[in-house]
Amino acid sequence: MNTLNNIQIARSGLKSWYSDHARDLPWRLAPSLYGTWLSEIMLQQTRVETGIPKWHLFMDLFPTVDDLSRASEDEVLKAWEGLGYYRRARYLHKAAKIVNETGEFPKSHAAWLTLPGVGPYTAAAIASIGLGEAVAAVDGNVQRVVARWAGISDPVDGKKGAKEVQEVADAWLDHNAPGNHNQAVMELGALVCAPRNPLCDRCPLSSSCVSAFQREMWGVLPTKKPKKKAIRWELTWHIARFQNFTVTIQRPETGVWAKLWAFPETPPSKDFHSLGELMKPVTHLLTHRKIEATIQGWEAPDKDTMESFAAHVGGEVITWEELGQRAMPRLATKIFSDALGQ
Template sequence: MTTTKLPEALQASLLQWYHAHRRKLPWREDPQPWHVMLSELMCQQTRIATVLPYYDRFLERWPTVQDFAAAPEEQVMSAWAGLGYYRRARNLHAAAKEAAARGGIPSTKAELLELPGIGPYTAGAIASIAFGEPVAAVDGNVERVLTRLHGYADNPRRAAGKRWLEARALELTGPGVAGDVTQALMELGATACSPRNPSCGACPWSEHCDAARMEDPSSLPALPARRKPVLTPMVAGVCRDDDVVFLARRAPGLFGGLWEPPCEPVSQGESPEDALRRVFRERLGRRIEVGRRVGEVRHQLTHRDLRVQVFEVTVQPTRRPPSAEGYVEQGYHGATKDLGLSRLAEKVLHLTDEAPPLWVAAAPATT
């Protein structure tokens, strides 16, 4: 590992590169705290091109954090539908409510960490970009850039690695440049220092970087191999009645708050048809007749590979259960664009769709 990395020189070349090459993004042009908070939550694990239309729509509908805090959860989930990783929407909403109750978004990393659903990275990003506090904000991009620059060969996600990363990020920042340093580090990781094929020739740190002199710079960071997603057999039942379809809204948990044609895992030893009858009976208090199998939908989550057998069903309008588990509302719905549908639910509906205009998909999503 080389030792001639002067933080002042690294900061200067990083900022020079950032000002020459940064992408113009709406939250960078007007980095108000609410804009930064919204963009940070939306951009986690999601491509910027996917985020942009959602960001614009959210700000048009909820121009301030107070407006957003006052929105009903169902509207929030519906507006987020298609963006994936729905826990972020609930975290954003919970954090906005707390911030609004405190009179606005807090200005320091320490106070931001007190908001529900806001972790060290997001708190550091908001504090530095919106308020200029010289604090560290280490996400996957920054982790990649800094471990490569310094040739850090240990796992950076262990406690010692996190402390090391925080210290390296902190020595690069300072008063007056905190927001730019945070964004420049992220930008470098998102563009030149990509996970598989870093463009070291286009990087402001190529002369200082230990990984650039390695045979394979992409071998850093040294992360443990990812576990393969677990194959999860599931079943979904779609009941159409003219131009409406039977949908149920999920309770908190996976896809919580979103609407779907009921869709659940198949238990071991159970047939898909029996699983469907069980789900409708136990969770929705409905009897069903299972019709033809329409096909299979595949949907990949971070830890699960969902394989969903899709059936047509006829729902009997029997009773509603005294305490349905897993779902909080149910009923027949027409146009779905105002309902929050998960990307999985959209795929299931498309598979059984004979009237495409009713089921226009939302924007591309990651989940």
């Protein structure tokens, strides 16, 4: 493991590298606590390239935390569509209501931690970037850079490895510019110390990095605990139609795709005419789940039969246009465009 003697060199190297290489991301160009918070929630499990247009969309639709708190949950989920992990959007919305009721944004790392959807990394990032508080933010990029630099071989998502990474990140922290420092480490992980083929010859840490000297180590570090095997889920959606209408149901409040709109999993009555499979079975991956989806089509003889089916499954009869306005899981939007041409 690297000693802490090289801390000062690493810190100043990061500082000058960041001042030359920081990307012009929109939330950096006109910084605000609200914009920083939004970007940090969006980027938790989303690539920057995907997050940028969504960030602009949110800033257009809900320019202030007050606007976000007053929006309906459906509006927020619809705007979030495509980013996945919808729990983030629901928590963001809940947190916006709390901020609005309180009348101000939290003023410290500890206070940010009390908001729904804000964990230690996000609170540290917001507090350091938005408030100048000296806390080290450790995300996946930082774990990778630190583990390689310091030669930490314990799993970074385990208790011991996480502690080791946090100790180095804390020691590295530039207390005079914690926000820029945290962003520098994350940016280095995104642009230089990439998961595969890190660009050590362009890295400001290379003179003190354990993995730069022992090149075989970056291919191994960081280590993680063994992944849980994905559960296989065979799902059949029954898409009923009559003229321009279909039947949709809102998924339960908890579990996968909570409160999003999708199609019934129960087949309709014999009064419907089967259209067979509307498309080849689709494989869709979620965290810890591998979904094998079959899509069956059904034609109703009249609207009353559609209404009876909707009542039976606890759904609603709506037009395709109305369904397009509702927040759906990514799998449903894919089917919506690929199989139904909507």
